[in-house]
Amino acid sequence: MLALLAVTARRLGAALVLLIGASFLIYITIRSAPGDAVDAITPMGTPPEIKAQLAAEFGLDVDPVTGYGAWLKHSIVGDFGESLVIRPGEEVMAMAAPRFAKSLLLGGSALFLCLALTMLLSILMGEPTVRHQGLTGFLYFVTAAPSFVAAVFFTQGVNEFVRGVVEGSGYETPPWYPIPISTESVMPYFFAGIVLVIGDGLFMDMLNGIRAEILAVRNSQFIAAIRAKGASTLPHIAKNLIVPAVSAYVSRLPLVLGGVVIVEYVFTLDGGGYMLLEASKQRDFPVVVGLSVLFTASIIVLNLVADVIRTVVDPREVARGG
Amino acid sequence: MFFRRLTLRLALLLSLLSASMAHAQSTFRYPEDTRPSSLLPFFAEDMSAVRMVELLFDPLIIKNKRGDFEGALAASWKVDEDQGGIKFVLREGVKWHDGSPFVADDVAFTIQAAQDPKTLFNGRGKFNFIREVQVEGQFGVHVFFDRPIPDAESRFLFKIIPKHAFSSTAITRKDKFVREPIGTGPFKLKKGGYSLRSIALEVHSDYWKPSKISEVLMQHTPDKSMQISLLQYAGGKAGVQAVIFLPPKNIPIFENNDLVVLEPYHTISWWYMAYNHTNKALANQAVRQAIALAIDRQELLEAHLGRGDILSGPFTESSPFYNFQVEPTGVDTERANQILESAGWKKKGDVRAKGSVKLDFEFVMDKELASNQALFLGIQSHLKKVGITVRPTYVDHARYRDQVFTRRKFDLTLNIWSFEEVEDVYPLFHSKGAINFIGFNNSDVDTLLDTARATRDYKKYKEQMKQLHALLAMELPYFFLWSLDIYSGISKTVKSVYIQPYYYFTSFAEWGLSP
Numbered sequence: 001m002l003a004l005l006a007v008t009a010r011r012l013g014a015a016l017v018l019l020i021g022a023s024f025l026i027y028i029t030i031r032s033a034p035g036d037a038v039d040a041i042t043p044m045g046t047p048p049e050i051k052a053q054l055a056a057e058f059g060l061d062v063d064p065v066t067g068y069g070a071w072l073k074h075s076i077v078g079d080f081g082e083s084l085v086i087r088p089g090e091e092v093m094a095m096a097a098p099r100f101a102k103s104l105l106l107g108g109s110a111l112f113l114c115l116a117l118t119m120l121l122s123i124l125m126g127e128p129t130v131r132h133q134g135l136t137g138f139l140y141f142v143t144a145a146p147s148f149v150a151a152v153f154f155t156q157g158v159n160e161f162v163r164g165v166v167e168g169s170g171y172e173t174p175p176w177y178p179i180p181i182s183t184e185s186v187m188p189y190f191f192a193g194i195v196l197v198i199g200d201g202l203f204m205d206m207l208n209g210i211r212a213e214i215l216a217v218r219n220s221q222f223i224a225a226i227r228a229k230g231a232s233t234l235p236h237i238a239k240n241l242i243v244p245a246v247s248a249y250v251s252r253l254p255l256v257l258g259g260v261v262i263v264e265y266v267f268t269l270d271g272g273g274y275m276l277l278e279a280s281k282q283r284d285f286p287v288v289v290g291l292s293v294l295f296t297a298s299i300i301v302l303n304l305v306a307d308v309i310r311t312v313v314d315p316r317e318v319a320r321g322g
Numbered sequence: 323m324f325f326r327r328l329t330l331r332l333a334l335l336l337s338l339l340s341a342s343m344a345h346a347q348s349t350f351r352y353p354e355d356t357r358p359s360s361l362l363p364f365f366a367e368d369m370s371a372v373r374m375v376e377l378l379f380d381p382l383i384i385k386n387k388r389g390d391f392e393g394a395l396a397a398s399w400k401v402d403e404d405q406g407g408i409k410f411v412l413r414e415g416v417k418w419h420d421g422s423p424f425v426a427d428d429v430a431f432t433i434q435a436a437q438d439p440k441t442l443f444n445g446r447g448k449f450n451f452i453r454e455v456q457v458e459g460q461f462g463v464h465v466f467f468d469r470p471i472p473d474a475e476s477r478f479l480f481k482i483i484p485k486h487a488f489s490s491t492a493i494t495r496k497d498k499f500v501r502e503p504i505g506t507g508p509f510k511l512k513k514g515g516y517s518l519r520s521i522a523l524e525v526h527s528d529y530w531k532p533s534k535i536s537e538v539l540m541q542h543t544p545d546k547s548m549q550i551s552l553l554q555y556a557g558g559k560a561g562v563q564a565v566i567f568l569p570p571k572n573i574p575i576f577e578n579n580d581l582v583v584l585e586p587y588h589t590i591s592w593w594y595m596a597y598n599h600t601n602k603a604l605a606n607q608a609v610r611q612a613i614a615l616a617i618d619r620q621e622l623l624e625a626h627l628g629r630g631d632i633l634s635g636p637f638t639e640s641s642p643f644y645n646f647q648v649e650p651t652g653v654d655t656e657r658a659n660q661i662l663e664s665a666g667w668k669k670k671g672d673v674r675a676k677g678s679v680k681l682d683f684e685f686v687m688d689k690e691l692a693s694n695q696a697l698f699l700g701i702q703s704h705l706k707k708v709g710i711t712v713r714p715t716y717v718d719h720a721r722y723r724d725q726v727f728t729r730r731k732f733d734l735t736l737n738i739w740s741f742e743e744v745e746d747v748y749p750l751f752h753s754k755g756a757i758n759f760i761g762f763n764n765s766d767v768d769t770l771l772d773t774a775r776a777t778r779d780y781k782k783y784k785e786q787m788k789q790l791h792a793l794l795a796m797e798l799p800y801f802f803l804w805s806l807d808i809y810s811g812i813s814k815t816v817k818s819v820y821i822q823p824y825y826y827f828t829s830f831a832e833w834g835l836s837p
Binding site: 033034035036039040041042043044045046047050053054057082084085086087088089090099155156159162163177178180181182265266268269270274275278281282283 | 351357359360365367368442443444446494495496497498500501517518519520539541542543544545548551552555561562717718719720721722723724725727728749756757759
């Protein structure tokens with residue numbers, strides 16, 4: 001138990017250093033990019049003195065390193081500043097946190113669905129056969145598209161289906177039709193989740209990894225021994241799959257969150273990804289830095305949780321240095 | 323059979339999922355390419371914000387369909403005999419969205435806030451002519467000018483904001499009002515209606531004029547093809563009821579369409595290719611003239627943008643200042659080559675050069691102007707025929723503004739100028755003009771612009787602008803390209819549509835929606 005606590009404490013310390021380093025890099029990058037929030041909001045011909053006063057009001061009149069120092073000082077006590085452009089004057093965390101939570105829920109659920117489906121499919125497929133090559137080839141083809149391409153094709157496909165079949169059959173058209181109409185319905189989130197599962201080759205990547213792990217466990221000597229004793233192998237296989245499943249989930253989360261940014265933009269979902277892209281386009285640096293910190297922190301925290309789970313399931317992880 | 327049954331079941335499922343969420347029948351929905359930068363009229367400096375503010379706020383005076391001035395918040399007005407002031411009698415019984423009464427103090431406050439040096443916005447110059455505001459009772463305002471102003475009514479199209487919503491006349495861009503505006507306009511912000519992706523408005527029940535539509539929803543849809551889909555798929559029944567600007571290539575989709583009508587409207591805007599005059603080669607008029615002769619504008623317009631007018635100067639053909647005696651130059655590659663030869667630009671390989679100066683230019687473009695890439699490729703191939711090479715640099719919008727307008731690091735660029743009411747080109751071409759980002763400096767042009775600015779007689783002013791047109795067509799500070807025929811795509815369910823130039827929604831209270 002003490003060893004576990006020590007590993008957790010060590011990881012937390014490293015995570016904090018990583019978070020500060022990441023926030024510094026993000027802050028400096030966005031502040032050093034050509035064009036700033038004043039350029040984004042003022043029309044052509046705005047007198048230089050007005051632009052200079054606005055720059056001072058927005059805190060852009062100090063060099064990026066000094067600016068970062070001030071930002072860090074305030075953010076330590078929970079003050080991440082105010083939005084400059086996309087929702088002027090609103091506190092960054094008040095607007096970013098609920099939207100980020102939506103994105104995390106979307107990405108996390110999509111990844112969980114992907115994991116569950118790939119596990120189920122791996123179990124159903126069993127040992128590799130020639131027949132499986134056709135299936136995996138087809139799945140490779142279907143899931144290879146980048147998420148933004150998949151999102152565009154998916155929306156067009158669903159729109160065509162509703163127009164051709166739902167309307168054609170005389171049923172009432174759904175409120176989320178045509179995508180991406182602004183709606184209170186949760187269906188666009190569901191569709192976005194599907195796109196995340198099938199886009200960027202995620203599904204096949206997970207399937208290959210999980211299937212290999214399942215086969216390795218099923219064909220291992222200790223499972224053969226258990227089977228020879230006539231005992232049930234399922235609990236043992238399940239326990240031995242927890243570590244690879246958690247690792248697969250956590251290692252792919254950054255990729256999925258990257259996909260969330262794009263998919264939210266295509267479906268115009270009011271989440272953290274959409275907000276991050278809008279804020280970046282308009283150089284709303286407090287929002288960009290605040291959201292980036294949330295994205296980075298979530299990945300660090302989930303990795304930490306994964307480490308704890310791995311250590312609890314397999315104490316040898318502590319001996320390996322956590 | 324199996325698949326047919328499956329698709330029908332899926333259709334039923336999708337329909338059931340939607341049953342509890344039917345659309346409000348009289349909600350007018352429209353997409354915007356960009357989110358409004360602000361809902362406070364002073365800071366509404368992009369077109370999506372201008373349109374949204376039009377629904378939320380009222381000015382004292384509007385320009386009606388016939389182009390005449392008509393009272394909005396002003397019941398009547400009278401210009402002083404010496405043209406040194408104007409006296410307004412305000413409409414009584416008008417209420418702000420929060421129920422407070424609209425009074426003369428609000429008009430005075432709006433002007434004082436606009437003139438406050440701490441209210442940082444680009445349009446402050448439009449209030450400089452006001453010397454003093456006198457409030458006369460609850461509903462009388464007398465505004466005095468610093469000089470006689472002909473056509474004074476045109477200066478009072480600005481929106482009025484409520485005094486009681488602010489603690490001082492110094493208004494910042496972070497003011498809560500930007501997100502929670504209170505106007506007197508036909509629509510007010512719905513509770514929680516201001517989100518990142520959409521802005522929802524509901525009818526202002528105390529509005530001084532009846533509105534036929536009960537709700538408006540603006541949704542941010544950056545992708546134009548998605549906007550077209552929203553109009554095309556649903557035909558305006560369930561999707562959006564209007565697409566503000568239809569790219570010319572999409573116009574044929576809606577020609578003779580059963581559900582959508584093409585609504586033309588006028589914008590005072592024109593396209594140009596700007597030369598950076600600090601570049602030695604481009605400062606040479608012969609080079610600019612050769613470029614103008616080498617580029618086939620008609621071909622580019624028809625191939626990539628559709629319909630429009632080729633221009634010879636800095637005004638649209640509908641402008642009173644457009645000089646029809648100045649014909650747009652045609653394409654003449656041979657003459658362009660001759661001009662460059664005579665000016666000493668000799669071909670060395672594919673590129674012409676004079677000494678160490680080559681006719682090789684960096685062409686900086688804004689990624690947000692979607693047609694830029696295709697236009698650039700056309701221009702590149704046309705210029706190649708006369709020994710001029712151009713290298714593209716595509717940058718995002720914020721960087722473009724910084725690189726081209728602030729740091730002026732470009733040789734050539736392509737862009738559009740849009741004007742509100744008056745086509746004032748002084749800031750563009752006067753050597754001291756605020757938007758003369760090309761470094762153009764011509765004493766004849768300066769003199770003409772200074773003289774025109776001091777002219778009180780409109781007829782004389784018009785003549786001077788026509789002279790300016792002719793002069794600029796010769797000097798070519800820009801290569802003037804075209805003005806486009808602009809169309810909105812509007813669902814046939816929307817009735818009594820009149821699109822106000824520039825402001826778009828001025829007469830929106832009269833628009834209706836049939837089920």
